[in-house]
Amino acid sequence: MDLTSFLIQTMNGVQYGFLLFLVASGLTLVFGIMGIINLAHGAFYMFGAYLVFWLTNVSGNLFLGILLGLPVMLVIGFVIERFAISFLYNRDHLYQVLLTYGLILILNELQKILWGSDFYSVPIPDILKGSFPLTENQDYPVYRLFISFVCALVALGMYGLISRTKLGMMIRAGASDREMAQTLGIDIGRVFAIVFSFGAALAAFAGMIDAPVSSVYPGMGDQILIVSFVVVVIGGIGSIKGAFIGAMLIGLADTFGKVLMPDLASMAVYGTMALILMWRPQGLFGRA
Amino acid sequence: MSKSNTTRRRFLTGAAATVGAAAATSFIPTRFAIAAKAPVRVGILLPYSGTYAMLGNSITDAMKLRIAQAGGVMGGRAVEYIAIDSEMSVPKAAQNANKLISKENVDFLVGPVHSGIAAVMAKIVGQRKTPIMIVPNAGSNDVTGGLCAPNIFRTSFSNWQAAYPGGTLMAKEGHKTCATISWKYGAGIQMMAAGRESFAKAGGKSVKDILLPFPNVEFQAHLSEIAELKPDAVFAFFSGGGATKFLKDYAAAGLKDKIPLYGPGFLTEGVEKAAGAAAEGIKTTLHYASNLDNPANKAFRAAYKTSTGNDANVFSVQGYDAGSLMLQAMAAVNGDTGATADIIASMEGSVFLDSPRGVWRMSKAHNPIQDIYVRQVAGGEQKLLGVAAPALEDPATGCKAG
Numbered sequence: 001m002d003l004t005s006f007l008i009q010t011m012n013g014v015q016y017g018f019l020l021f022l023v024a025s026g027l028t029l030v031f032g033i034m035g036i037i038n039l040a041h042g043a044f045y046m047f048g049a050y051l052v053f054w055l056t057n058v059s060g061n062l063f064l065g066i067l068l069g070l071p072v073m074l075v076i077g078f079v080i081e082r083f084a085i086s087f088l089y090n091r092d093h094l095y096q097v098l099l100t101y102g103l104i105l106i107l108n109e110l111q112k113i114l115w116g117s118d119f120y121s122v123p124i125p126d127i128l129k130g131s132f133p134l135t136e137n138q139d140y141p142v143y144r145l146f147i148s149f150v151c152a153l154v155a156l157g158m159y160g161l162i163s164r165t166k167l168g169m170m171i172r173a174g175a176s177d178r179e180m181a182q183t184l185g186i187d188i189g190r191v192f193a194i195v196f197s198f199g200a201a202l203a204a205f206a207g208m209i210d211a212p213v214s215s216v217y218p219g220m221g222d223q224i225l226i227v228s229f230v231v232v233v234i235g236g237i238g239s240i241k242g243a244f245i246g247a248m249l250i251g252l253a254d255t256f257g258k259v260l261m262p263d264l265a266s267m268a269v270y271g272t273m274a275l276i277l278m279w280r281p282q283g284l285f286g287r288a
Numbered sequence: 289m290s291k292s293n294t295t296r297r298r299f300l301t302g303a304a305a306t307v308g309a310a311a312a313t314s315f316i317p318t319r320f321a322i323a324a325k326a327p328v329r330v331g332i333l334l335p336y337s338g339t340y341a342m343l344g345n346s347i348t349d350a351m352k353l354r355i356a357q358a359g360g361v362m363g364g365r366a367v368e369y370i371a372i373d374s375e376m377s378v379p380k381a382a383q384n385a386n387k388l389i390s391k392e393n394v395d396f397l398v399g400p401v402h403s404g405i406a407a408v409m410a411k412i413v414g415q416r417k418t419p420i421m422i423v424p425n426a427g428s429n430d431v432t433g434g435l436c437a438p439n440i441f442r443t444s445f446s447n448w449q450a451a452y453p454g455g456t457l458m459a460k461e462g463h464k465t466c467a468t469i470s471w472k473y474g475a476g477i478q479m480m481a482a483g484r485e486s487f488a489k490a491g492g493k494s495v496k497d498i499l500l501p502f503p504n505v506e507f508q509a510h511l512s513e514i515a516e517l518k519p520d521a522v523f524a525f526f527s528g529g530g531a532t533k534f535l536k537d538y539a540a541a542g543l544k545d546k547i548p549l550y551g552p553g554f555l556t557e558g559v560e561k562a563a564g565a566a567a568e569g570i571k572t573t574l575h576y577a578s579n580l581d582n583p584a585n586k587a588f589r590a591a592y593k594t595s596t597g598n599d600a601n602v603f604s605v606q607g608y609d610a611g612s613l614m615l616q617a618m619a620a621v622n623g624d625t626g627a628t629a630d631i632i633a634s635m636e637g638s639v640f641l642d643s644p645r646g647v648w649r650m651s652k653a654h655n656p657i658q659d660i661y662v663r664q665v666a667g668g669e670q671k672l673l674g675v676a677a678p679a680l681e682d683p684a685t686g687c688k689a690g
Contacts, residue, residue, distance in 0.1 A: 005516050012508040108337055117341035118598075119532050119562040131542060138515035139542025214505065215536060215562050217529030219338035223503060255509040258500065266472075266501035 001259070008134060009255050015144055017251025018151035019210060023224050024231035024243045025158060026202030032238015033175040034192050036085060037096050040103035041203050042225025047107050048073060048204025049211040049220060053120045062125045066208045070201055077200030081193045089192070108218065117218050122211040147209055154205075158240050171195060175238060227254075230273050236286025245284055249276075327368035328618065328625055331394030331419065333384050333409070335401050336373040339503065339528045342558060343401045344374070347424045347607030349596045351398065354611025357591065362615050363623025374400050381408035389419060395625040397421045398610055401603075403428035403447070403474035410435040418628055420635070424610040425603060428474050432655035434686035438632050441654040443609040445575050446682040447478035450552040453573040453660045453676035454523060455483040458550045459490030461571075463520035466492060466550075469510060469534075470525040472499035479525045479552050487523070495519050505533045511541045522547055527554040532562045539566035553663060553670075558601045560668045567665045575656070576602040576645040577663045577672040585644040605644045612640060653684035 001009075027041045051072060056065035080103065088095050124143045131139040162168040173181040174188050182188050207221065214220065231250050235242025250269055257268020264271075276284065332351075334344035348371065355367055370392045372384050381400070385408065388394050397419045400406055406426035413421040414437030421440045423431055427447040431440065458466060466487060470476030476499060484494050496517055498510050514522060522543075526534045531554065538544055544566065549555075553574025556567050578589070578600070588608060592600040613635055620634035621627045639649040648658035660680050662673040 005512060008512045009509055012512060016506055016508065112337075112341070117345060119342070119529050119559055121532065121536070121562040121564055131540060133542070135515060137518055137543065137546055138512060139540070141540040144540075213533070213536065213540070215529060215532040217339055217532065217562075218341050220529060222338070223505070254506060258506075258509045259513060262498060266504070 009259055013252035013255035015148050016255060017248040018148045020227060020231050020251055021244050021247035022151045022154060022206035023203055024228040024247055025240055026199035027228050028232045028238055028243045029195055030199040031232060033171055033195055037093055039097060039100040042221030043104045043107040044200045044203035045207040045224055046221035048207030049216045050111050050115050052208035052211050053122050053216045056122050069208055073201045073204035074197045077197030078193055081196035085196060120216040124212045143212060150209060155244055162240055230269060234273055234276050234283055236283030239285035242283055242285030325365055327366040328362050329394045330367055330369050331388035331392055331397045332369060332371040333374050333399030335376045338376055340376055340401050343603045346601055346603040350592060350604035350607035351611040353592060353595050354608045358615050363618030363621060365623040370394060374405055376402050378404040381405040385409045385412050394419050396614055398424055401425045406431050410440055414440055420631060422610045422613060424606045429478050432653040432687060433684050436653050436687035441635055443613055444606040446655050447475050448482040449680055449682050450574060451479035451482035452486045454550050454552055455486030456490055457573060457662060457676055458521050458523060459487055459492045464492055465495050465519045466521045466523050467496040467514050467517060467519040468494055468523045469498040471502040473502040476525055483523045503530055505530050507534055507537045511537060515543060522549050524549055524551045524555055531555050532559040535563040535566040556665050560665055571662060571664045573660050573662055573676045574602060575658045575660055576605050577661045578670045579672050582646060584642040588644040609640060609643050613638060651681050653687040655682045657681045
């Protein structure tokens, strides 16, 4: 592998990593802070993609579609937290797994009722349509760069939110000691509702922004959910920083695994996870 | 109204012809009246959720349409459908199949879409005398090869059949080298092998064979590899959402105009609209093209559109013919589902004169002997360019029945 193709593959890996981060960050927030194993995270991703397909058609523009779609997902997330998840905070993980698995079925069925089981595509906005030549043979689409750029912005924004704002402080307090935070007058119920709907919106946002490249189809969130769990576990449950590093590692492992050892490509991701967990069972940035 | 009458009349002529053909090959004794005219039980194991839901729905809708066109009866008996969502899950396949066979006691078992599930089902069904299994999609060569059995039939294609003419086509259009790319699972492996086989036979050479873990849709790394290798052409198979994404990624990487894409027809089937410009101009080979110019195809497409609101695709054709296969056999035995041997004899001899895909007949290994067409995506639709391989029969490697 010469330097050019090494650089191109690195770029491919980083780009995939950014997208994984977007999905995994919402998962790690909900998982780490609320202690909820949200299997429906991938379904939120898919639902976001379908929403943006529909709203882009209605509004005629992807950005408008995303702007209209995000509040919808925030509300859906909020309602689900209030009327379902909030009853299970003191229960065993098994109940949460059952409930969120049920949510997958409901969201899948809803998607089928609303949009059918066809594949759809979402047009890339005109200003992002072009591509630039990478090598003599390969072009790189501008939209893919745009995705990476937006994901980087989201990563920065989340870092700021968690470490610099009052809400972030309350979230961190609630995560490390729920009862103590409550004693200090923080309305944990409200914080959790915000975190959950925020997490749902993040997953949906990832689906929305990925929709023009990946197109929209039933079950599109299943695979990304599994990889996202790997990212969350590698990074350390609840750590945004960990999710970022984990996503980059997995993005690169997947890309180079495919190129360098194609026969073992499917093992690259899980092999990386196994190695990291042998070294740090709590994940890279997890608390022991 | 007049439309449905035409189709029914056409069906009756078709049915009469095939019943005639069946009667000629096997003597059919007069049956005792079936004691209870209980409905014929048709078990269906197809995906109704996830990435392949569209396939499951297309097959089911078309099969039911076919039987509804025949008055909703087979051999004089009503039809009861018992459908299970396969969820495309191979681990659940045995349980689902056994449920339909033992608990629901189905007379016919229609399914599946997935080749892995087909292998599991064929192993179970092949060891029994009943039910009669009809595969309306899964193309695994083994189903009518190593796993073939008297009571297993297929109305779709074998992976070999769909891909073999593609390699020939690629060579015929002047390409000397190619790269192949697909998923690492039964269908992908078999189709790529068949494409390479015919490409090599015509003097071509594959310089790189890429198999991604199923159902991974991150193609970017491999597209960069292909760009670096610069083969004359790329032979690819993906389907459903994965195919849409592959076509779009391939075009977005600027490869589409530099390295032409070929493949078995599933690469562009049912995804023309979603893939849009990324699919335009791609040539594939398949046993069906939507604009086939025969009256049966036109009537079928119109009826399918009316009853489902969707445009018919190759999967619906396969489902439709699964319906035809059952209707013909049940007519031949007057609805006596107990007469398994006669049903099998009738199915083995069946010739489909009024199939939307054109005339085809059942091979000794129970796989269609059919024309494989060259199609090209133009204006978001499959345009028929010609016949790539007339009356192509799968070699049925490993089938002792053949």
